[in-house]
Amino acid sequence: MSIIQAILLGVIYWISQNKVWYGFSNMRMPICLAPIIGLIFGDMETALVTGATLQMIYIGSIASGGNHPADEGIAACIAIPMAIQAGISPEVAVSIAVPVGLLGTFIDNIRKTINTGFVHLADKYADEGNAKGVRRAAFLYPLLVSFPLRFLPVFFASIYGPAAVQTFMDAVPGWVTHGLTIAGGILPALGFALTMITIGKTKYIPFFIIGFFIVAYSGLSIIGVSIFGLCIAYLYMTSNKAANKSQAEGGNL
Amino acid sequence: MSIIQAILLGVIYWISQNKVWYGFSNMRMPICLAPIIGLIFGDMETALVTGATLQMIYIGSIASGGNHPADEGIAACIAIPMAIQAGISPEVAVSIAVPVGLLGTFIDNIRKTINTGFVHLADKYADEGNAKGVRRAAFLYPLLVSFPLRFLPVFFASIYGPAAVQTFMDAVPGWVTHGLTIAGGILPALGFALTMITIGKTKYIPFFIIGFFIVAYSGLSIIGVSIFGLCIAYLYMTSNKAANKSQAEGGNL
Amino acid sequence: MSIIQAILLGVIYWISQNKVWYGFSNMRMPICLAPIIGLIFGDMETALVTGATLQMIYIGSIASGGNHPADEGIAACIAIPMAIQAGISPEVAVSIAVPVGLLGTFIDNIRKTINTGFVHLADKYADEGNAKGVRRAAFLYPLLVSFPLRFLPVFFASIYGPAAVQTFMDAVPGWVTHGLTIAGGILPALGFALTMITIGKTKYIPFFIIGFFIVAYSGLSIIGVSIFGLCIAYLYMTSNKAANKSQAEGGNL
Amino acid sequence: MDQVTKNNQEKITKRDITISWIRWHAYAEVSANFERLQALAFCASMTGILEKLYKKKEDLSRALKKHLTMFNTQANWGSVINGITIALEEKASQETENKEESEELITGIKTGLMGPIAGIGDSLDFGTIRPILMGISIPFALKGSVFAAFVPLVGQILYMAIVGLFMIHKGYSTGKESITSLLSSGKIQQIISGAGVLGMFMMGALSATFISLSTPLVISTEGANPIEIQSMLDGIVPNLLPFAVVFAIYLYLKKTGANYLKVVGIVLAVSLLGAAIGLF
Amino acid sequence: MDQVTKNNQEKITKRDITISWIRWHAYAEVSANFERLQALAFCASMTGILEKLYKKKEDLSRALKKHLTMFNTQANWGSVINGITIALEEKASQETENKEESEELITGIKTGLMGPIAGIGDSLDFGTIRPILMGISIPFALKGSVFAAFVPLVGQILYMAIVGLFMIHKGYSTGKESITSLLSSGKIQQIISGAGVLGMFMMGALSATFISLSTPLVISTEGANPIEIQSMLDGIVPNLLPFAVVFAIYLYLKKTGANYLKVVGIVLAVSLLGAAIGLF
Amino acid sequence: MDQVTKNNQEKITKRDITISWIRWHAYAEVSANFERLQALAFCASMTGILEKLYKKKEDLSRALKKHLTMFNTQANWGSVINGITIALEEKASQETENKEESEELITGIKTGLMGPIAGIGDSLDFGTIRPILMGISIPFALKGSVFAAFVPLVGQILYMAIVGLFMIHKGYSTGKESITSLLSSGKIQQIISGAGVLGMFMMGALSATFISLSTPLVISTEGANPIEIQSMLDGIVPNLLPFAVVFAIYLYLKKTGANYLKVVGIVLAVSLLGAAIGLF
């Protein structure tokens, strides 16, 4: 793999995983990175097959509350070039890359820890009434700081090739990757819990429970269950309107 | 087939499809026409088997808002005599008659268009305070006008026999019968939509959606779903009573 | 079987079925009686196997409103010793004992009829302000009176052995045992109906119907359905709070 | 003079109400039309009553015209509306003031009840009882039992006579005795709302059961597996097309003000066109 | 003189409450009877408390009689009712006026809570926990584990001691500290209503789970396929017979005023008869 | 002097709002952090607006600080919050009294909406639309269609631009025209409550769908059949572990005040430990 290809790959990963633009939220997905990587390495077919295969694993990946169960982006940036260059079959490439994706969540956690510093910086700028400073703290600095975090792992993995990745992954004990898989299954809970906290009303928790167990018992899809959710919320709203109103009227006396 | 039989058949169809008495709503159903036609043609067994076979197709037929997805009556008046007289097997007779039933809905639409005239006539009678006139416009005239509409097709089909029906149906292109089947599947929607309109309250639409998707997802029967519907409606009513009452009390101040 | 064993068995049955302590409610269950009877008769293994086999029949036994669909205790006190002593296989012992369990409900009904007398006695004591008397009427007398009722059948069944039980059961016509099985299936209804009566509010009956048919249609377990029940009750409570409150406020003016 | 009017007026008897029901059951479907559906039938079924109540031509004329506005319900259970209306008319005819108000009230209750009762009645009589009855009688009829073949018809005639007569008399007595208290307590409003919720709910259930529409469309790009549009739609939400259809018609009717015939035409045209080009 | 009464009165201690609970748990089922179910047990469990609170014979007598009215609940969770009642009695005994009012209040709360708690407690302890516990221990017992066979009994004794003691003390402290505020805010009413809804709902769920009744009847006309009544009923609505039975009994009890023994008799008679003639 | 301030102030244009949206969409995830999540992004996206509205340094500083409090939502649908906030800030900046009150109002609406919209937006965009889109494009991509592979990305960019721009402008116009009437009628409160109910419900649905945890534990006593803990748990209630996990985290966050990073650490530690000892 040429250095230029490795650099391009690192940059692509940096852009996609940082969601430089909210509409890019899908860019880190293997199926979206696949055609780009296919272009860089000149083998579209292998890229697409590997990307699509990898994508299936992440099709239900959801990152509420800024919380990634796994880093699909790094998995894609490892697996696809590997399949193209080392002639490894897509399935094997995927099986190597998925654990890397689990490790990848650490990068995001480091990033969000560092970013905490920029909030405090912004506090200072705000104190000074320095709007430009606030903007720099919100965009430029985080992007720059995250560059080495995002760029280097992919860059080096590309340079040293599948063998290095394989050696690295072999060094990781089995229980660690298994543990990370478990963590990947649990982490979405953190995002959902955070959203529950921000919704704020304890008295709505029965709705959470209803939503949860309707799905748990019936296996309804999210879209299916959301139809009923919409109706329930609407009815709750309108029935409470009546109550609220009369309360208001009653209270105003 | 004797002319008398053909006349009897036409009259029977005219009575049944005009619901001269609301309690006759089932009379147009093949299973109800079967024993009558069996009597006329003197072959009860074939009549019953053909009628019951045909009935299965229309067992879920519903005509809300005065809207027929198909004309089961004409289908029965074609298929049953055909099976008896031409010795065609019930299944074949049914397969010829069902498309005729689809065409039959046109007759009803013509009737309801013509009837519009009688409403305007009734407007005039009402102006004059002529109650008897109103009654005539409501019963006598529509029945008379519908006579040729209902009588003639069945009468002629009977006279000219299965071959004529077959020739007629062969002349109808396949996409037309297929299209009419589609229309037969859609038309009940018109009746339901009309009833929704007459119920009138937009804010009840969530209940429509809930009812729809409970059935769509669970496959519950109408009676099953109506148990839940009853309970929901009752609870809505009583909970709103409280709210209404307090609103009233609040408002009365 | 020694007389001492028979006496012990009779006493055990008396204690367990009288629920001398509410926490003993499970004691009458075959699986709980099994180790005790195993000790008395010195064959723990057979006792446990027979008890567990018999238990499976009563796993869903529920006695609301003081109403037993069957007497598991007497069934256990007949079947387990029979299996141990007569060398009858557990399955056969169970098949003999279950009808006895059905007959056993009569004992409980006699007991509760007799107990009615003690309530009237307590009325008298209460009139006199005699608290001790009330306590005696509530505990001592019912326990004593029930002793022969509970003790004797089991004692004699033990003394005269499997053959006697078999003879007795053979004398009971088939339609009687079948009828008692039917009654055992119906009797829980009485307990549930009584609880509905004590809940008292006719306007909650839709909730009964909802609970019933959710289970009837979905086959949800009691714990599963109770999750939804809890949420529904909570929402009903809180939504009615609003309404009640405003009603109160409205009404207080 | 008021006295005179009153004395002139005849009393409504049980027989009058039964006759009104007979007329209603005879006329209900016979004069069905695209413009005002059962309006003519309803009005005509009230004629006997109105002739008794309004002795002056102009009063009778006014009353008749009032009942010629759009009406549609399920005629069996709907008999209760006739009963209530008779009671209200009787009361209104005795009033000398607030005429307008009670006319509005009558129309309000009629239109408030007709929709919900249509929804409930159709579900019960045609969505539930009829299929059950036929499900039972078909196997017997197939075996040649004439008796079984007569059950659905004779059963319905009897059933509807019992229900209908009960409902119209019940409606009348309820209306007569307690309409004032019903109205002041808001109970009528509550009944209309409860029935409306149930009716709407049942319309949803009937729609999901009885409307059928699906597409045979398949997308096949070269090389790729062909994708069936219908199974894709089913993957999103079952019965999506029927749902879309009923809502489309509902919104159209709502917007254009119940241009019923036109919808029939459009449905036919779209169905035929769709069938011709292979869309359905 | 009021002063005297008050000074005479002893304080209710934690120990008194615990003793009351012990009595309640011992008596609850022992004196069960067809007339007033657990009334005697409830009254007897209150005796210690009432003796302390009412030093005059006539007061004590009046209090005892008050608690001999029909009572039935699930005794484990129902302990909370004992706790609340103790607190209310303590307060009532200190009052010199409005005696009647507070007596009514006590009876009101008792009868308001007993039903809902019976429903909830039965579902939880006997409908859920017991089958789960047994489901776990049966396979072990079949393999001969004595330990497993003891789990359901020992587990229940401990569980009910913990729950029961907690509930009675909790009931007392809630009653003592906040009953006044609870009552004025309508919260008690709200709790009773919420518990009632849940209890009713659970009764439905238990009924569908634990009542069993079906018919082997078959209609066979000559020639025709035999029709199984049960599968016809299932086609209409599942569990129709159990539903009918529980409602029939409910309505009967409601009408005749809980003539419990008679219902037992009728059920037996009908079952035996039904079995004899092949109806069930 | 008030006059001066007012005159000094520039008008908010459509362009300003669009720029604010561009910033919001660019910053939203870039500065995500464990302490205040999207607070910095929200504040920075408001800078252009605030600079226009607050000409005095101290006012600007105060406004900036106000928007640096904890914020998190789903950025796409969340654009509506930016729109509303802009409108409210515009109005607040013109006020000379009740400053505190309107600041509280702004924060109240922001925090009231952010949660519900996060729940709804995540469900819709990431729980529904994304899997559907990918489910469609994967089979084509497997067959080598470059076009299909680009659909999810390009589709999302366009979709989010349309939705986001619409929402921010809609939020602004709604806020500007009717915020006063909205507030006085309690409608905003009602919208927040309805959205909250839906959001909470969807969080439940997402939790049941996307959290996965099970245990391979097996209890095997000698002689007895081995008992799988997981199937025992499933027998009690499906998805019990995921349910427990999300509630444990929720309660922990609630108690410790959103110590987010710590939870990440605990989850990792517990997962690794559990994996090492064979618990999961």
Ligand SMILES: OC[C@H]1O[C@H](O)[C@@H](O)[C@@H](O)[C@@H]1O
């Ligand atoms: O959960 C709301 C929101 O939280 C974070 O900001 C991110 O994870 C977003 O992707 C998500 O939509």
Ligand SMILES: OC[C@H]1O[C@H](O)[C@@H](O)[C@@H](O)[C@@H]1O
């Ligand atoms: O939908 C209500 C009603 O509408 C029309 O009047 C007819 O189709 C009836 O059969 C139907 O019951």
Ligand SMILES: OC[C@H]1O[C@H](O)[C@@H](O)[C@@H](O)[C@@H]1O
């Ligand atoms: O139903 C409530 C209650 O009723 C009776 O008192 C007994 O059957 C108890 O076991 C039961 O819990």
